[in-house]
Amino acid sequence: MTSKEIRSQFLNFFKEKGHKIVPSAPMVIKDDPTLMFTNAGMNQFKEFFLGNSVAKNPRAVDSQKCLRVSGKHNDLEEVGKDTYHHTMFEMLGNWSFGDYFKKEAIEWAWELLTEVLKIDKDCLYVSVFEGSKDADKLDLDTEAFDLWKAIVPEDRIILGNKKDNFWEMGDQGPCGPCSEIHVDIRSAEEKAKVPGASLVNADHPQVVEIWNLVFMQYNRKADGSLEPLPARHVDTGMGFERLCMVMQGVQSNYDTDVFKPIIREIETITHSKYGKDEEIDIAIRVIADHIRAVSFSIADGQLPSNTGAGYVIRRILRRAVRYGFTFLNTKEPFMYRLVNVLTEDMGEAFPELKEQRQLIENVIKEEEYSFLKTLEQGLVLLDQVILNVKGKEVDGRKAFELYDTYGFPIDLTALILSEKGLTLDEKGFELAMQEQKNRSKSASEISKDDWEVLSSDLEQEFVGYDMLETNVKLVKYRKVTSKKAGEQYQLVFNLTPFYPEGGGQVGDKGYLEMPNGDVVYILDTKKENNEIIHFTKNLPADLNGTFRAVVDKKQRERTQANHTATHLLHQALREVLGKHVEQKGSAVHSKYLRFDFSHFSKVTPEELREVENFVNARIAGQLPFEEQRNIPVEKALEEGAMALFGEKYGDTVRTVRFGRSIELCGGTHVKNTGDIWHFKIKSEGAVASGIRRIEAITSDAVKDFYAENDRVLLDIKGLLNNAQDPVKAVSTLQEENAKLKKEVEALLKDKAKNLKIELKNELQEVNGVQFLAKKIDLDAAGIKDLSFEMGQNQDNLFLLFATEQNGKALLSCYISKELVGAKDLNAGTIVRELGKFIQGGGGGQPFFATAGGKKPEGIDEALAKAKDYIK
Numbered sequence: 001m002t003s004k005e006i007r008s009q010f011l012n013f014f015k016e017k018g019h020k021i022v023p024s025a026p027m028v029i030k031d032d033p034t035l036m037f038t039n040a041g042m043n044q045f046k047e048f049f050l051g052n053s054v055a056k057n058p059r060a061v062d063s064q065k066c067l068r069v070s071g072k073h074n075d076l077e078e079v080g081k082d083t084y085h086h087t088m089f090e091m092l093g094n095w096s097f098g099d100y101f102k103k104e105a106i107e108w109a110w111e112l113l114t115e116v117l118k119i120d121k122d123c124l125y126v127s128v129f130e131g132s133k134d135a136d137k138l139d140l141d142t143e144a145f146d147l148w149k150a151i152v153p154e155d156r157i158i159l160g161n162k163k164d165n166f167w168e169m170g171d172q173g174p175c176g177p178c179s180e181i182h183v184d185i186r187s188a189e190e191k192a193k194v195p196g197a198s199l200v201n202a203d204h205p206q207v208v209e210i211w212n213l214v215f216m217q218y219n220r221k222a223d224g225s226l227e228p229l230p231a232r233h234v235d236t237g238m239g240f241e242r243l244c245m246v247m248q249g250v251q252s253n254y255d256t257d258v259f260k261p262i263i264r265e266i267e268t269i270t271h272s273k274y275g276k277d278e279e280i281d282i283a284i285r286v287i288a289d290h291i292r293a294v295s296f297s298i299a300d301g302q303l304p305s306n307t308g309a310g311y312v313i314r315r316i317l318r319r320a321v322r323y324g325f326t327f328l329n330t331k332e333p334f335m336y337r338l339v340n341v342l343t344e345d346m347g348e349a350f351p352e353l354k355e356q357r358q359l360i361e362n363v364i365k366e367e368e369y370s371f372l373k374t375l376e377q378g379l380v381l382l383d384q385v386i387l388n389v390k391g392k393e394v395d396g397r398k399a400f401e402l403y404d405t406y407g408f409p410i411d412l413t414a415l416i417l418s419e420k421g422l423t424l425d426e427k428g429f430e431l432a433m434q435e436q437k438n439r440s441k442s443a444s445e446i447s448k449d450d451w452e453v454l455s456s457d458l459e460q461e462f463v464g465y466d467m468l469e470t471n472v473k474l475v476k477y478r479k480v481t482s483k484k485a486g487e488q489y490q491l492v493f494n495l496t497p498f499y500p501e502g503g504g505q506v507g508d509k510g511y512l513e514m515p516n517g518d519v520v521y522i523l524d525t526k527k528e529n530n531e532i533i534h535f536t537k538n539l540p541a542d543l544n545g546t547f548r549a550v551v552d553k554k555q556r557e558r559t560q561a562n563h564t565a566t567h568l569l570h571q572a573l574r575e576v577l578g579k580h581v582e583q584k585g586s587a588v589h590s591k592y593l594r595f596d597f598s599h600f601s602k603v604t605p606e607e608l609r610e611v612e613n614f615v616n617a618r619i620a621g622q623l624p625f626e627e628q629r630n631i632p633v634e635k636a637l638e639e640g641a642m643a644l645f646g647e648k649y650g651d652t653v654r655t656v657r658f659g660r661s662i663e664l665c666g667g668t669h670v671k672n673t674g675d676i677w678h679f680k681i682k683s684e685g686a687v688a689s690g691i692r693r694i695e696a697i698t699s700d701a702v703k704d705f706y707a708e709n710d711r712v713l714l715d716i717k718g719l720l721n722n723a724q725d726p727v728k729a730v731s732t733l734q735e736e737n738a739k740l741k742k743e744v745e746a747l748l749k750d751k752a753k754n755l756k757i758e759l760k761n762e763l764q765e766v767n768g769v770q771f772l773a774k775k776i777d778l779d780a781a782g783i784k785d786l787s788f789e790m791g792q793n794q795d796n797l798f799l800l801f802a803t804e805q806n807g808k809a810l811l812s813c814y815i816s817k818e819l820v821g822a823k824d825l826n827a828g829t830i831v832r833e834l835g836k837f838i839q840g841g842g843g844g845q846p847f848f849a850t851a852g853g854k855k856p857e858g859i860d861e862a863l864a865k866a867k868d869y870i871k
């Protein structure tokens, strides 16, 4: 069965059991401050498990793109070394949101595996949570145990500990016992030798977990205790690539049709062979895995960068490049050449890949180039470290510096050292690494108290599209503490006019007014698990009171002018540059807007002007804001609304239209484009290969910008004696300046010529050497020219010139080449020695050297000593 067929069999099986097939959420998470990447199928449903919202469909099924490379679930360092871990993988899942529980989950899983997919029952083992004696004091999951006992022989049920059989989303939140299904794909002979049950959860490559059925029934609180959830849920996750391995009768995920074509391509490009040498195999697996993670992330809009999610992607890509560099001898970019075959394989199931192939290739190629350069530089630096090493061991801190500052991989350092018969002080490296981790951890650590819930009215309403102030009641609050922001409170209201940060637009600020006139300021607003959270420094005195919630109107108005202008800019860029332009990032602040988009060359000044004119024409056209809330996504797309790759849209969406610009958007906007007043581009530049960035301003900021320009112009006019035409006046000045420069140059040349003649007459013959030591009024470059010119017409020359400029002294020594050899003279040594008189130092070559110093009073003494060298 092909992987495509396996995926659709899974989805259809659960569809027939009343589940709704839902699309994968993006792999890169944009609007969740707690998570950078989707690391489990359940992420996109967190709000239902937490009880913040009620799911429209209580049963769902999907195949979710996941990435496990950071935080609690991190497999990165394993990947490639074995044959069944991945950074990016697909997780097949069926979901019950407060609907069915353990019985159906277990029976259906078994039915699908053994009856539909026809996996041999004798290959399967299941595990059940054995309970825990620690603070949680949990009993054996007898409910699951009894359900399994009715289906499989008891010797195939394995009791598992908390690590393997209790699943938690994070340090806090929903969790519960789980039952895993493991498959043993060893040969009959192997099975006869060692029983499969003993290899479950023992990191055996042919006895692997394929499916995890999680029964969410508890909530983990901030103090570590558990409380039962009001509704119980099912969250299952099956590793798609592992299932394909089982179904296709192969021994490794990398031998399935999911990976084979990529591996073939790597072999062709790098002239290597998979399956002959373990080191080469690991490198090929690393590359085959990582190209997927990186390509899918870029398709989701996450470019490699130096911070956050972008940095994780950069590290994954670099890991692959480095494996190629070390084991496959790839010294040129090559990963980008794999994007084509990946797109051919997966582009049907994930069209975002197909549509953005060119961009993905460009970005990867550029990254590869720059990292290969880093590797080369690192090799040079490492050579220096090796040259200076005392003994056989290289200081771990030095290696850490290479790793941390220059991105030079530590395993490569270790490899090179061992090739040179040296060792690495690994402890020192680990220590330096740990110190750095502690520093960044304590800076980013946040501790969150449990929510204090005041009302059961958990469905909140955002009313900020229609009003900027309203009466609200507090539903729940908690204290959060972080090094960065100190102590803060997070408040959730029954309704709110505050826009939570999202879609690039910043969160609203404002205040809460109490009945007695007291005020609590709202510092920021964000969305987390579908809840709108308001950040304050203090709590209202009377938590049960009714507060007037008031949004900072000025900031909101400026922000929404920038948001509407962003839509118009997007439209303008597609009109002026072409339809290949796609939004790749957007930041909408009150003071400015920033827009990243795909485009493969610099936007010319003429194009920028055209874009500005396009936007300003629509502002002048006073286009009204037209909005549709809660319309089906299909209808919105039919109407031509622009959707973005990597953005998660619900079944129903909101469209925002101004004239012919129509976008799916949750942000806030002006009522009429006339409110934007004016649009001005401030800068255009590259962010990455194929991605450009425009920064622009609108409304008041443009007024300030022009006012500032006006002021500067007035000042310039003042300096030009109030010239009527300052441009002409400046250009006249420039012409005059150029003419004067020429005259000065000619005069200086004359002066140098005269000086040369004068100095030639002053040369003294001492022991066959033409000697002169003198203070002259030229700068360093002038002295150098003069010395060399004199040297052209005079043999056996020894010159020591000194000059004083801006309170500093300069000595410059010229010695004819024939003297350097014959008399063993060295200008470098001489200036270093004479430099002492001017409290300075310097150096150069044997025939010409200079020294600078801070004591011009010492010049005469230095000049007087010069003759000693030739006596």
Ligand code: SER
Residues within 6 Å of the ligand: 039, 040, 041, 042, 093, 167, 212, 213, 214, 235, 236, 237, 238
């Ligand atoms: N949440 C569980 C996991 O990620 C099952 O989907 O393994």
